[in-house]
Amino acid sequence: xxxxxxxxxxxxxxxxxxxxxxxxxxxxxxxxxxxxxxxxxxxxxxxxxxxxxxxxxxxxxxxxxxxxxxxxxxxxxxxxxxxxxxxxxxxxxxxxxxxxxxxxxxxxxxxxxxxxxxxxxxxxxxxxxxxxxxxxxxxxxxxxxxxxxxxxxxxxxxxxxxxxxxxxxxxxxxxxxxxxxxxxxxxxxxxxxxxxxxxxxxxxxxxxxxxxxxxxxxxxxxxxxxxxxxxxxxxxxxxxxxxxxxxxxxxxxxxxxx
Numbered sequence: 001x002x003x004x005x006x007x008x009x010x011x012x013x014x015x016x017x018x019x020x021x022x023x024x025x026x027x028x029x030x031x032x033x034x035x036x037x038x039x040x041x042x043x044x045x046x047x048x049x050x051x052x053x054x055x056x057x058x059x060x061x062x063x064x065x066x067x068x069x070x071x072x073x074x075x076x077x078x079x080x081x082x083x084x085x086x087x088x089x090x091x092x093x094x095x096x097x098x099x100x101x102x103x104x105x106x107x108x109x110x111x112x113x114x115x116x117x118x119x120x121x122x123x124x125x126x127x128x129x130x131x132x133x134x135x136x137x138x139x140x141x142x143x144x145x146x147x148x149x150x151x152x153x154x155x156x157x158x159x160x161x162x163x164x165x166x167x168x169x170x171x172x173x174x175x176x177x178x179x180x181x182x183x184x185x186x187x188x189x190x191x192x193x194x195x196x197x198x199x200x201x202x203x204x205x206x207x208x209x210x211x212x213x214x215x216x217x218x219x220x221x222x223x224x225x226x227x228x229x230x231x232x233x234x235x236x237x238x239x240x241x242x243x244x245x246x247x248x249x250x251x252x253x254x255x256x257x258x
Contacts, residue, residue: 006031007038013170014039014148016077026173033152033174034182037190040148043072044141051137065128069121072144083233084120085113090224097225101161104230120237127244136251138197139205142190143243146206149186150213151236154227156180158217161226194247200254201247208246212239 005028011019014036022028047068054064073081090100092112131137155171156179162168194202216235220227227235 002027003031007035010035011039014079015042015075017042017075029170029173030175031178031182032170033155033179036152037145037149037183037186039076040144040146043075043144046071046075047141047144048134048137051131051134061129062125064131065125068128069125080233080236081117081120083230084237085109085117086230087234088113088116090230097223100224101228104228120241124241124244127241127248130248130252133198133251135198136201136247139194139201139247140244142194142197142202143205143209143240143247145190146187146194146209146243147236147239149183149190150209150239151232152179153183153187154213154216154235155232156183159221159226161220161224161228161231167227167229167232198247198251201250204246204250205243208242209239212242 005022008019008022009024009029010032011017012022013032050067050071051064053059086104086106089106089110089112090103092110093099093103095103128140131140155167156174156176160168160171191202191206194205196202212235216231216238220231220235224231
């Protein structure tokens with residue numbers, strides 16, 4: 001039953017999908033991070049279904065792109081985008097490491113966070129508008145699975161900047177070795193599926209997301225002394241858009257070369 005309750009806890013925390021209530025205790029979150037990528041699988045499925053609907057209805061590329069941007073926010077409630085905004089505010093303060101961590105705990109949002117979130121969403125919409133084939137759509141959609149697997153992997157392997165916080169509620173009770181194996185399997189399966197759909201774009205997406213993970217470790221340790229829940233959300237957003245950008249770029253370059 002702890003596995004089922006861990007599954008439910010993951011979806012209760014990281015999505016707005018209605019789920020049965022479970023008691024909020026550590027044993028019910030032991031394997032929650034293992035199921036985190038499945039939240040991305042729901043988003044991926046909805047994105048692919050939306051593209052098929054747009055093809056059938058003849059919807060324009062900007063309507064298609066706008067709804068693609070809205071789907072992850074609707075499914076997650078914006079929890080990861082909130083972390084992205086908090087980190088942007090902390091970085092914009094140009095203050096000490098301790099002060100940055102304090103700013104991330106502040107529930108208020110600053111102007112820099114709003115500006116950077118708007119730019120992020122515009123870039124994401126622009127990337128979706130360049131998705132012209134079903135195979136590329138699959139690759140971009142699977143970025144939402146891979147990014148969560150990588151984020152979960154970071155959570156249990158990277159140094160923590162705080163002893164408490166929302167991230168530690170899932171990391172402390174987690175079965176570390178099982179979580180690492182599960183996240184690596186999700187990365188392998190989602191990346192393989194992406195490369196089956198489009199070998200070049202899938203490989204480019206994986207390369208971009210892997211590079212973003214390596215960068216994130218250096219960045220989080222240098223700027224914050226480790227990771228937090230907000231930083232994990234920040235990385236997830238960066239990882240997703242990096243994977244999409246590399247996949248789209250590979251198709252655009254290939255189109256020019258051909």
